[in-house]
Amino acid sequence: MMMRVLTAMMVVLVFGGAGLSETAKPNIVLIYADDLGYGDVGFNGAHAVKTPNLDRLAREGLRFTSSYCTAATCTPSRYSLLTGEYNWRRKGTGILSGDAALIIEPGRTTLASVLNDAGYRTGVVGKWHLGMGGGRNDWNGLVKPGPNALGFDYSYVMAATGDRVPTVYVKNGRVVGLDPDDPIEVSYREGFEGVPTGQTHRRELKMDWSRGHNSAIVNGISRIGHQRGGESAWWVDEDMADVFTVEAVSFIERNRGGPFFLFFATHDIHVPRVPHGRFVGQTEMGPRGDAIVQFDWQVGEVLKALDRLGLSENTIVIVTSDNGPVLDDGYKDGANELLGDHRAGGPWRGGKYSVFEGGTRMPTVLRWPSRVEAGKTTDAIVSQVDYLASFASLVGERLEGGAGPDSENVLGALLGETERGRERVVLHAGFTVLREGDWKYIPPGRGTRDGLGPWSRVRIAEPGMLFNLRQDPGETRDVAGEHPEKVKAMRARLEAIKAEGGVR
Numbered sequence: 151m152m153m154r155v156l157t158a159m160m161v162v163l164v165f166g167g168a169g170l171s172e173t174a175k176p177n178i179v180l181i182y183a184d185d186l187g188y189g190d191v192g193f194n195g196a197h198a199v200k201t202p203n204l205d206r207l208a209r210e211g212l213r214f215t216s217s218y219c220t221a222a223t224c225t226p227s228r229y230s231l232l233t234g235e236y237n238w239r240r241k242g243t244g245i246l247s248g249d250a251a252l253i254i255e256p257g258r259t260t261l262a263s264v265l266n267d268a269g270y271r272t273g274v275v276g277k278w279h280l281g282m283g284g285g286r287n288d289w290n291g292l293v294k295p296g297p298n299a300l301g302f303d304y305s306y307v308m309a310a311t312g313d314r315v316p317t318v319y320v321k322n323g324r325v326v327g328l329d330p331d332d333p334i335e336v337s338y339r340e341g342f343e344g345v346p347t348g349q350t351h352r353r354e355l356k357m358d359w360s361r362g363h364n365s366a367i368v369n370g371i372s373r374i375g376h377q378r379g380g381e382s383a384w385w386v387d388e389d390m391a392d393v394f395t396v397e398a399v400s401f402i403e404r405n406r407g408g409p410f411f412l413f414f415a416t417h418d419i420h421v422p423r424v425p426h427g428r429f430v431g432q433t434e435m436g437p438r439g440d441a442i443v444q445f446d447w448q449v450g451e452v453l454k455a456l457d458r459l460g461l462s463e464n465t466i467v468i469v470t471s472d473n474g475p476v477l478d479d480g481y482k483d484g485a486n487e488l489l490g491d492h493r494a495g496g497p498w499r500g501g502k503y504s505v506f507e508g509g510t511r512m513p514t515v516l517r518w519p520s521r522v523e524a525g526k527t528t529d530a531i532v533s534q535v536d537y538l539a540s541f542a543s544l545v546g547e548r549l550e551g552g553a554g555p556d557s558e559n560v561l562g563a564l565l566g567e568t569e570r571g572r573e574r575v576v577l578h579a580g581f582t583v584l585r586e587g588d589w590k591y592i593p594p595g596r597g598t599r600d601g602l603g604p605w606s607r608v609r610i611a612e613p614g615m616l617f618n619l620r621q622d623p624g625e626t627r628d629v630a631g632e633h634p635e636k637v638k639a640m641r642a643r644l645e646a647i648k649a650e651g652g653v654r
């Protein structure tokens with residue numbers, strides 16, 4: 151307690167307006183879950199899965215009800231998180247294959263580069279999925295540019311996702327554990343002759359696929375893309391959470407002198423969901439539920455490390471997710487069958503791949519004991535695209551020359567000091583929609599996914615759909631017909647935001 155008061159006093163003393171003095175700069179740990187839904191965590195009401203570590207964060211920090219990622223899939227949300235630009239402004243920011251080229255230009259201002267400039271040691275551990283190298287890389291040599299060209303001093307990542315080759319860890323641009331006598335080859339075109347696939351050897355698989363995911367077999371699970379050789383470097387899915395957690399914790403330990411920024415992007419709870427044996431059966435929901443327990447454990451290990459090193463007071467820990475929940479995402483892992491009454495999307499409609507709220511409204515919590523009041527909830531609208539401008543402002547860095555064009559400084563809202571966040575936010579799942587205050591507008595023309603898979607598709611007819619999220623959080627009653635003026639105004643606003651090229 152004493153410690154807490156002292157730290158709080160110190161922080162108050164050194165806050166000079168916007169910036170922070172060198173000594174007070176908080177460490178920042180951003181834990182980014184994959185496909186974790188709003189309702190998948192105890193702090194948002196889940197019962198069928200226990201998440202004590204996430205719940206602890208909510209008790210000790212600030213819980214968000216209107217925190218958004220920018221898109222309902224992974225690559226585009228990560229793109230926005232790092233660059234402060236809406237993904238849909240840029241071609242080529244859709245879901246990437248495992249051998250795609252890096253989609254963010256080296257040297258561009260990113261969340262990592264800004265913090266790096268402010269004196270932070272920066273590291274990324276876990277899932278990258280923003281491309282690496284020039285594309286169709288030779289994975290036996292140094293693969294660059296990658297995270298290290300975007301402001302990260304250290305990177306220990308998988309190139310794409312667990313369901314895509316190459317199935318290896320890449321440390322600062324080099325595949326870990328590769329035997330030079332057994333080079334690795336990767337192809338997203340044709341298969342390699344004589345190499346078994348999920349089609350030719352389907353009956354031998356440990357986990358069967360339901361859609362796609364029927365090429366290279368690694369650890370008894372077939373993936374997207376072909377791969378040959380490099381076996382000594384292949385990951386073991388069951389150990390992945392341990393590997394990444396050890397990396398995350400040692401990054402913190404190495405940089406305990408601070409300040410540091412760790413972007414810990416877990417693979418959980420993306421497919422294939424293959425948690426370690428000690429988590430298997432921890433829920434009644436099968437691999438999807440058990441992967442949530444494993445994710446919570448990873449969060450807990452980070453919290454323990456911060457406690458052990460005496461860093462918890464002045465470290466910002468944020469946990470959020472890259473897109474909404476999905477059940478069957480290409481493997482037969484029982485996610486639908488064993489769901490029970492668990493509501494992965496919480497009160498929101500839709501999930502991953504959908505423009506309904508479940509696609510982008512993320513479970514989010516932020517803890518910073520020395521400045522943020524414990525146990526509060528905020529309804530302020532914030533987006534991950536805002537982290538760049540908000541944290542730049544926190545550490546006293548200016549964003550120059552069009553950097554982070556869509557990033558708004560909502561630091562006050564992120565820290566729970568005001569309920570005023572963004573006025574409006576654009577959300578994306580193949581096309582863009584607008585939330586403004588309590589209203590949500592979905593333009594006509596395209597369909598969107600509904601439910602959590604297997605999906606139905608909702609077609610959106612003229613003049614689009616309008617929902618009042620305050621009165622109807624579940625987007626069940628389209629009131630476009632009753633509010634033609636509102637529809638017209640929001641439609642025009644959305645077009646204007648698209649035409650303008652950013653707020654900065």
Ligand code: NG6
Nearest residue numbers: 223224225245311361362363479480
């Ligand atoms: C889809 C994959 C899905 C998942 C997703 C990317 C199939 C049939 N589906 O194409 O399994 O990998 O891409 O997910 O292959 S994300 O969270 O990385 O965006």
Ligand code: CA
Nearest residue numbers: 184185224472
């Ligand atoms: Ca994802």
